[in-house]
Amino acid sequence: MSGGSVAVIGGSIAGCATAIAAARGGADRITVFEREGGRLRESGVGLGMHNDRYAELEAAGYVHASTPWTELNRRVWTSREGDAERGHEIGVQPFPFRGYGWGDIWNDLRARVPETVDYRSDATVTTLEPDADGVTVVLKDGARERFDVVIGADGYRSVVRETMFPGLKPGYAGYLGWRGTSPLPLDEGVAEQSEAQTVGFPGGHCMIYPIPDGQGGLRTNWILYTIPPGQDPAAAPAPPERTPELMKHLQALVTDHFPPYWAERVLRTPAEKTLMQPIYDLEVPRYATGRMLLAGDAATVARPHTGGGAVKAIQDALVLERAWEKGGDWDAVLGAYDADRTAVGAAMVELGRRLGRAQVDDTPDWSAMDQGGFDAWWQGQHQGSDRKSGFGGHALKRD
Ligand SMILES: Cc1cc2nc3c(=O)[nH]c(=O)nc-3n(C[C@H](O)[C@H](O)[C@H](O)COP(=O)(O)OP(=O)(O)OC[C@H]3O[C@@H](n4cnc5c(N)ncnc54)[C@H](O)[C@@H]3O)c2cc1C
Structure with missing residues (x-):
């Protein structure tokens, strides 16, 4: 399916990546609302990306060999x-x-958001008003704009999530x-x-x-x-x-x-x-309801021990792009996206809790541990292998 109008709330990693996905999907009008001014560029420190997850995202054109690493x-x-x-x-x-430097990944994604996308800085969204076939976005200055679909890429204190699931907060x-x-x-x-x-x-x-x-x-x-x-x-x-x-x-x-x-x-x-x-930990019962969907930390906050927060945010965008390509109406696109991402998000949160218990709440006597003891301790947290547990992010499902 193509056409339609899309608002992306939040212009960080998930916001830029989903704006790219919406443009590739063929939306006619895309607006990104980001509450920060130019300061995002200078923020952040480092992030790690698993080689296998990098390869998938590079093949799909969301991350690039030219970004320093x-x-x-x-x-x-x-x-x-x-x-x-x-x-x-x-x-x-x-x-x-x-x-990676966080800012390098963000800069690269931001630079690849097509010029047809209206990326607005200093634009804080205060309220969302969903109706039967769209959502009105209300800004801090009182301005109102209606869109067919709203993407909540507004991080762990998401206003989009609060509209979809009132009272659901990160723990x-x-x-x-x-x-x-x-x-x-x-x-x-x-x-x-x-x-x-x-x-x-x-x-x-x-x-x-x-x-x-x-x-x-x-x-x-x-x-x-x-x-x-x-x-x-x-x-x-x-x-x-x-x-x-x-x-x-x-x-x-x-x-x-x-x-x-x-x-x-x-x-x-x-x-x-x-x-x-x-x-914090946060998981949502659904990644999409009505004409709203969540991406990145707005949907799932898994503890950083999982080494997969940024990867999951960018994967969300890629899965959305694929759902869009498959076509159908908005319900079909949002439904396919929801079906893929909700389970992945929950698995990441669960892994983060397990790693946090072993590596922070209940640390072993490290001084007495040798390689054999270490390997057994690590495997206990991963129930088999790193790959199956989702350490570094889960592999994307193949069609
Ligand atoms: C400035 C910054 C620096 C970071 N640095 C690191 C780092 O060094 N290492 C690391 O691993 N992770 C870092 N993160 C977190 C990392 O980006 C996320 O964990 C992950 O990549 C998912 O990103 P996200 O886009 O879903 O969420 P976030 O990166 O949290 O982005 C959410 C965006 O939404 C915007 N926003 C929120 N509410 C509103 C609203 N009401 N209206 C408009 N805009 C809104 C925020 O300003 C923000 O830009 C950082 C996040 C930010 C915002």
Whole structure:
């Protein structure tokens, strides 16, 4: 089917990718509403993409070989061992991923949104008014516009999802992710330029890998998960903001529990550039209802341990494009999309919970773990293989 008008709420990764899908599907009029001004470009740190998922998305024209990336082959897990510079090696595993700067992936998608798409920045959507065969989008300035279909690509606090499923909110997982980057001069750390590192400590872990710095060099990208001090994870809400006390706790934790080599690299990130991200779970009963559909984090927030958030967002767009190509009416397109994505989203959330339990809530005694113990522990979380569990994102279904 072709023609029709489509509003995309949110112009980040899922928003740009679904705008591309709608254009390829043949929509006549596509408008993206993004509440941020030009600031998206400068935001974000790193993201990892599994090689197999990259290959699928590249073949479909959503990601591109020209975007700068780092090749990661193995993931080395370590823990502190006295003052030993690199600590105790817990285990090593294959890690067929690519490291990206978040902004590079977003920039590339944004640049590929066709010029026929009306991408509006500083445009906040406050309300959606669905009717029998369309949806009216209401903006903060009071303007109203009606579309045949609305795509909710507006992230984990989605207004589109709130309209589809009133009261359905992300659930706080009970711990925080801290993110940052620091300089990685090319004359140091030769091994870490192609390796992901994970430092395990009691009550959490930190993943560290190189990403492009945007100027032909590299940066060390890290994300650390830990329960905030003094919190009962089962009862407490997420801290609303980064406080000096939380920052101090983070710095002390890194100093005390990281092998000195990795502590130094993480602590190179200035406090004011360290981002705090409460970790949430969210799944929806349906990806599409009526004339509204959800994509990316608006539909599913799986914990970042799954290594597949951005991949899932872009896959959502590709599956939507394929549903569009198959034709039929709007009900057929939205129904085919819903049938594919709802189950994938739920599986990602479930995997994230399992990984969070093992890697944050109930961490093992890393210092006593060797390669054999590590392999058994990892497999226990994946119920077989990484591939089947969806680690790094699920493979797309073949027609
Ligand atoms: C600035 C930024 C930086 C990020 N950096 C990283 C990173 O470094 N590493 C990583 O793994 N993940 C990062 N993420 C998260 C990552 O983009 C998502 O987990 C995943 O890729 C899915 O993206 P998404 O487009 O569904 O959601 P998001 O990326 O969360 O995008 C949602 C978009 O919707 C817009 N929006 C929300 N509400 C409204 C509204 N009412 N009206 C109009 N627009 C609205 C937001 O401004 C935002 O641009 C970042 C997200 C953002 C927004």
